[in-house]
Amino acid sequence: MSSRNTLSDRIGRFVPDRFSSSTTGEPGINWTPYLYLLPAFVLYAVVLVYPFIDTFILSFQRITTLGGERRWVGLQNYEAILSDPIFWRASLNTVIFSIGMVFVPLVLGLGLAILIDTGVSGTSTFRSLIFVPVIVPLVVAGIIFGWLLGTNGLLNSVLVGAGIIEEPMRFLNSTTWSLPSVLVMVIWKRTGYYLVILLAGLQGIPDNVYEAARVAGKSRWATFRNITLPLLKPAILVTVIIGIIDSVKAFAHVYVMTGGGPSHSSEILATYFYKVAFRFFQFGKGAAYGFILFAIALTLSLLVIRFSGGSEI
Amino acid sequence: MSFDDESDVDRRRILKAIGASSVLGLAGCSGNGGSGETEDETDNTDGTDASGDDEPVEITYRDRSGGSDPSIYADVYNDSHDSIEINPSMKPVEEKYRALIAQISAGNSPEVLGLDVVYLPRFAQLGALDTINDFFDSREYTDEIFQPLKEDFINWNDDVYAMPFWIDLSAYYYNKNHYEEAGLDPENPPETFQEFLDACETLQQAGYDTPLSNTLGFVGLESFFYLPHVWAGGGEFLNEDKTECLIDEQPAVDALNFFLELQENGYSTDQTSTESFTYGAFAAEETSMMYGGGTGVGAVKSQNEELFENMGTAMFPKPEGGTRSSFLGGDSISVSSQASGEKREAALEFIDWVNSEEGMKVTVEDLGYLPARKSGFDTEYVKNRQDIFGAFRQGMEQGHAPPMHPRFLEMQGPLNNAIERVLLGNQDPQPALTQAAETINGVLQS
Numbered sequence: 001m002s003s004r005n006t007l008s009d010r011i012g013r014f015v016p017d018r019f020s021s022s023t024t025g026e027p028g029i030n031w032t033p034y035l036y037l038l039p040a041f042v043l044y045a046v047v048l049v050y051p052f053i054d055t056f057i058l059s060f061q062r063i064t065t066l067g068g069e070r071r072w073v074g075l076q077n078y079e080a081i082l083s084d085p086i087f088w089r090a091s092l093n094t095v096i097f098s099i100g101m102v103f104v105p106l107v108l109g110l111g112l113a114i115l116i117d118t119g120v121s122g123t124s125t126f127r128s129l130i131f132v133p134v135i136v137p138l139v140v141a142g143i144i145f146g147w148l149l150g151t152n153g154l155l156n157s158v159l160v161g162a163g164i165i166e167e168p169m170r171f172l173n174s175t176t177w178s179l180p181s182v183l184v185m186v187i188w189k190r191t192g193y194y195l196v197i198l199l200a201g202l203q204g205i206p207d208n209v210y211e212a213a214r215v216a217g218k219s220r221w222a223t224f225r226n227i228t229l230p231l232l233k234p235a236i237l238v239t240v241i242i243g244i245i246d247s248v249k250a251f252a253h254v255y256v257m258t259g260g261g262p263s264h265s266s267e268i269l270a271t272y273f274y275k276v277a278f279r280f281f282q283f284g285k286g287a288a289y290g291f292i293l294f295a296i297a298l299t300l301s302l303l304v305i306r307f308s309g310g311s312e313i
Numbered sequence: 314m315s316f317d318d319e320s321d322v323d324r325r326r327i328l329k330a331i332g333a334s335s336v337l338g339l340a341g342c343s344g345n346g347g348s349g350e351t352e353d354e355t356d357n358t359d360g361t362d363a364s365g366d367d368e369p370v371e372i373t374y375r376d377r378s379g380g381s382d383p384s385i386y387a388d389v390y391n392d393s394h395d396s397i398e399i400n401p402s403m404k405p406v407e408e409k410y411r412a413l414i415a416q417i418s419a420g421n422s423p424e425v426l427g428l429d430v431v432y433l434p435r436f437a438q439l440g441a442l443d444t445i446n447d448f449f450d451s452r453e454y455t456d457e458i459f460q461p462l463k464e465d466f467i468n469w470n471d472d473v474y475a476m477p478f479w480i481d482l483s484a485y486y487y488n489k490n491h492y493e494e495a496g497l498d499p500e501n502p503p504e505t506f507q508e509f510l511d512a513c514e515t516l517q518q519a520g521y522d523t524p525l526s527n528t529l530g531f532v533g534l535e536s537f538f539y540l541p542h543v544w545a546g547g548g549e550f551l552n553e554d555k556t557e558c559l560i561d562e563q564p565a566v567d568a569l570n571f572f573l574e575l576q577e578n579g580y581s582t583d584q585t586s587t588e589s590f591t592y593g594a595f596a597a598e599e600t601s602m603m604y605g606g607g608t609g610v611g612a613v614k615s616q617n618e619e620l621f622e623n624m625g626t627a628m629f630p631k632p633e634g635g636t637r638s639s640f641l642g643g644d645s646i647s648v649s650s651q652a653s654g655e656k657r658e659a660a661l662e663f664i665d666w667v668n669s670e671e672g673m674k675v676t677v678e679d680l681g682y683l684p685a686r687k688s689g690f691d692t693e694y695v696k697n698r699q700d701i702f703g704a705f706r707q708g709m710e711q712g713h714a715p716p717m718h719p720r721f722l723e724m725q726g727p728l729n730n731a732i733e734r735v736l737l738g739n740q741d742p743q744p745a746l747t748q749a750a751e752t753i754n755g756v757l758q759s
Binding site: 068172 | 410411414417418420435439440441530531532583585586587720722723726729730733734737739759
C-alpha cells in the first residue's frame with residue numbers, strides 16, 4: 001500500500017499510531033488498546049454478531065424440535081415467502097405506509113417548522129402542543145385512535161350527529177379504510193418529531209445568508225428553494241432515513257389498531273413477520289422473513305444516501 | 314474524484330446503511346430474548362432437586378393470565394399438599410407462548426404446561442411435551458371424560474400428550490326478560506337457523522333493535538363461533554386424514570349464509586368488529602342474546618347480577634335436520650419432555666389432582682370454566698343453575714374439539730379473512746370459502 005493512502009498523509013498532519021508500539025520505540029504490537037477494546041468487542045459479538053449469523057443460518061433451516069434439532073431446507077423458506085400472496089400484499093401496504101409515515105409528516109413538519117421559525121407570537125405554546133403526540137406511548141395512541149375511529153367512537157358520533165353520514169362508518173374494520181385510519185394516527189404522532197429535527201436545522205442556517213438573498217432581491221419562494229432547502233438537506237435526510245427504517249420495522253402502529261386486518265387489508269411486513277415467527281412458530285421462515293426485511297431496509301437506506309448526493313448527515 | 318476516493322465513499326455509505334439496517338434486523342431477536350430471560354429469572358425451573366427428604370418437590374405450572382386466573386389451582390393445591398409445591402407462572406396469552414418457546418429452547422421448561430388446545434399439536438410436534446399414554450390408561454376416571462375430549466382434545470399422532478383441563482365451549486346466552494316481553498318462550502330458545510332468525514326479527518319488532526351480540530373479527534373466534542354451525546350441518550373443516558380442507562362444502566356455505574343474514578338484517582352487532590368482545594352490550598341489556606364461551610357466565614355475573622338470575626344458555630342453532638354443536642376449547646394440561654424423575658412424578662400428580670373433585674370445583678366455581686369429567690357437573694352449584702349448565706353439558710356431549718393439526722393456527726387466518734370478506738359485502742360465501750379452502754390446502758401441502 002502506498003503512503004498516499006495513510007490517514008496522516010490524507011489529512012496532512014501527524015497522527016500517532018496508537019495500535020503499534022512505534023510511539024514507545026519498542027518493536028512488536030502494543031496490545032494494550034486491544035485489551036481495552038476486548039470487553040466491548042465480546043459484548044458486540046455475543047449480542048449482535050452471533051445472533052445475526054445464527055439467524056441467517058436458521059433462515060435456510062427448519063426447526064424440527066425445540067431441543068435444537070434443525071433440518072437444512074436450502075432456499076425453501078425464502079421461496080415460500082416470495083410465493084406467498086400475503087407477503088406481496090403486505091409489501092404494497094408497507095410502501096403506502098412508508099409514504100404516509102415519512103413524507104406526509106415531513107411536509108407537515110417542515111411547514112410548521114418554517115411557521116415557528118418566523119417567530120410569530122404563541123409559537124412556543126404551539127410547538128409544545130405539536131410535540132405532545134411524540135411523547136404519548138405508541139400503544140396508548142393506538143388504543144385512543146381505536147376508540148376515536150370505532151363504530152361507536154367520537155368521530156362517527158360527530159359525523160352522524162352532524163348529518164354528514166347516516167350510519168356509522170367502519171374505519172378500522174373496513175378493507176378500504178383500515179390502513180388510512182392507522183396512518184392518521186401515525187401522522188399525528190410523527191409530525192412533531194420531524195418538526196423538532198427540521199426546526200433545529202432551520203435555526204442552524206445563518207441569518208446573513210437570508211440577508212444576502214434579501215439584498216439580491218430574491219423572492220420568498222426563490223429563497224426557500226435555493227437557500228433553505230439545500231441548507232436543510234442534512235436534516236431532511238436524517239428524517240427520511242429514520243422514517244424509512246421506522247416504517248419498515250413499524251409494528252405496534254398496525255398491530256394495536258387493526259391487527260393487520262380485516263382480510264390483510266392493513267397487513268404490513270412487520271406484522272406478518274410477527275405472525276409467521278411468533279404466532280405460527282415457523283422459526284426458519286420467520287428468520288428468512290427477518291433477512292428480507294433487513295435487505296429492504298438496507299437497500300432503501302443506500303438509495304436514500306445515494307440519491308441525496310452525499311454522505312454528510 | 315479518483316476511483317479510490319469514490320469506492321471509499323461507497324464503503325462509507327454501505328456501512329452507514331448496514332448500521333441503520335442492523336437496528337431493524339435485531340429488533341425482533343432482542344425483544345423476544347429479553348422476555349425469555351426475564352422469565353427465566355423468576356421461575357424456579359433449574360432442574361435441581363429439592364434438597365433434603367422433608368423438602369417438598371417444587372415444580373412450575375405455566376398457564377395464561379388475563380380474565381380468570383388459573384394460578385388459583387396452585388394456591389388450592391398447595392394448601393392441601395405438603396410433599397409437592399406448585400409454583401404458578403402465569404403470562405398474558407400474547408406473551409405466554411413466545412416466552413415458553415424461549416424457555417424450552419434454553420432447556421428450562423416449566424414442568425407442567427397448560428396449553429390452549431389449538432397449540433397442543435404444535436408443541437407436541439416440536440418435542441416439547443412428554444407422552445402420557447400409560448398415565449391416561451391407568452386413570453379410572455377416564456371413562457367418564459366426555460367423549461369428544463378423549464377422541465381429539467389430548468391426542469396427536471395416536472399418542473396421548475395431555476389430559477383435558479379446563480374447558481371453554483361456545484354457546485349462546487339469552488335474556489329471559491327480553492324473551493318474555495317479545496312473546497318468545499324463555500324455556501324453549503330457538504334451535505334452528507330459521508327459528509333463530511325469526512326470534513331476532515321478533516325481538517327487533519319488540520323494540521330490541523340489535524337482538525344479538527356477536528363478533529367474528531378476532532382470529533380464533535371464527536373457529537369458536539362459526540365452525541359449530543358447520544359441524545351442525547354435517548360439515549367438517551378437514552377430512553379425516555387431515556390432508557384436505559373441506560370448508561368450501563355446502564354445510565359451511567349454509568352456515569356462512571346464516572351469519573350473513575344476521576349481519577344484513579341488522580340482527581347482530583357488527584360481526585366484523587375487532588373493537589371489543591361482546592359481553593358488555595349483553596351484560597348492559599342493550600342486546601338480548603350473545604354468542605359467548607363459558608367465561609360469559611362469570612362476566613355477566615360480575616357486571617349484572619340481576620341479569621345473571623334471569624338468563625339462560627342454549628347450544629348454537631343448527632340447519633334443518635342437523636345436530637347442534639359446540640366448539641370445545643380451553644386448555645389441556647401436559648408434562649414437559651424436560652421433566653424427569655421426581656419432578657415428572659410430581660407433575661403427573663398435580664395433573665391428576667386438577668381432574669379430581671376438588672380440582673374440578675376450582676374449575677367451575679372459581680374460574681367459571683367447565684370440567685372435563687361428567688361428575689364435575691354433579692355439584693350443588695351446577696344443579697342449582699341447570700338453565701345455564703344444562704346447555705353446557707349438552708355441548709360437552711355433542712361438541713367438537715378443533716382439528717388437531719400442528720398448523721391449525723395458520724389455517725384460522727384464511728377462514729377468518731373469508732368470513733370477513735363476506736360479512737363486509739366484498740365477496741359471496743361460496744367463492745370466499747373456496748378461496749379459503751385453497752389457501753388452507755396450500756398450508757397443508759407445504
